[in-house]
Amino acid sequence: MQLTLEFGGGLELLCDSVKVHNVHVDLQNGAEKLTMKDLLSWVHTNLIKERPEMFMKGDSVRPGVLVLVNDCDWELSGQLDTTLEEKDVVVFISTLHGG
Amino acid sequence: MEKEDSKSKKAGGRLCCICNQRRAALKRPKTLEQICRECFYEVFEEEIHQVIVENQLFKPGERIAIGASGGKDSTVLAYVLSELNRRHNYSLDLFLLSIDEGITGYRDDSLETVKRNEIQYGLPLKIVSYKDLYGWTMDEIVRVIGLKNNCTFCGVFRRQALDRGASLLKVDKIATGHNADDIAETVLLNILRGDIARLSRCTSITTGEDGPIPRCKPFKYTYEKEIVMYAYFKRLDYFSTECIYSPNAYRGFAREFIKDLERIRPRAILDIIKSGENFRISTSTKMPEQGNCERCGYISSQKSCKACVLLEGLNRGLPKLGIGRSRGHNNDGRKDGKQINGTSIESKQCGTLDF
Ligand SMILES: [Zn+2]
């Protein structure tokens, strides 16, 4: 599945200072859909190069990290249970850096 | 078009609960309402307008400096204040005021952002530097004192630098970008430290009315989440890199706690502020008396202000002077005041807009 991932608010520093990543994420064996939960663990493994604790806490994002799926707050689409589709755009923004 | 359809399907086809027409784009932490972008802009801006009006933050004709760090809060503040000033005829003269601490690779980059904001929002910009005011850049200070106490210097110097910049601009007031999350965090920190003097002050929307230049916080009730969402949707240009001189660990812990609480119950942030507001200080708690620094005239509860003490240490090659609960120095017998000063100053975080 082709996805566009965007990191902002300082989170880009955790992945080689690259803000926009066009990625291909495969479904897990036997899985029918890709959820945000799956994507987060994929990002953790494949994109985050340093200080993962700035991005994740438990199996979700760290509180204070905003997530938007196709420019819509993920709190409206079920957070970790949000189902992703081909060509979706997922944005992660940290609110924790500087004022 | 197909894209549009799949998008709305994902959000459960939820419509904005205000206009009932457009697709909801975010959940407001304050009210848990699901609202669209357009309605969000409107409630966000109008709530800030209401706070400004109800608390009489500004008077017509005033000159106002916006403490501008290039970060999200002050960038959104500059944008929203200039909008509201036009829309509601505040008749304010707005300025951007920035501090150049002299931190290579951090402040010089964020100042570039402020310089772009100057053009984007058409607001005159004034930059005052530590080097000009104190003869030292933060880089030079860190070279002398190391990384352990640098935030003491940063916090003390920045606070004064902002006042001095404001008097150069001849403004009537300074507006800072402190948001509801920041204030809740500060309430908590002051409780954890038993810093009663600051606890009672930190929730005030306007402070320093007895001093030379009052400061106000138009974002006192504005959630950080909404500020960042607003900046994102409006594509506002802000800078977001951590200060390279390590942030305060204790403050970081408090922030994390606030964010954890917010996830479980977003109202918690406003409730902590309310708790802070409703604390009553018993008359037996001695509050430090305010006077003026004998050397530079800056407001101070001691003979010399904290900046002058720190500066003297630097210039005499005794950089530890004035850090922490200094004893024997600056001793004029007002123990309570000194302790409050000595401990609270260390809390000032480096690199954020914590003026
Ligand atoms: Zn609406």
Ligand SMILES: [Zn+2]
């Ligand atoms: Zn002084």
Ligand SMILES: [Zn+2]
């Ligand atoms: Zn600092």
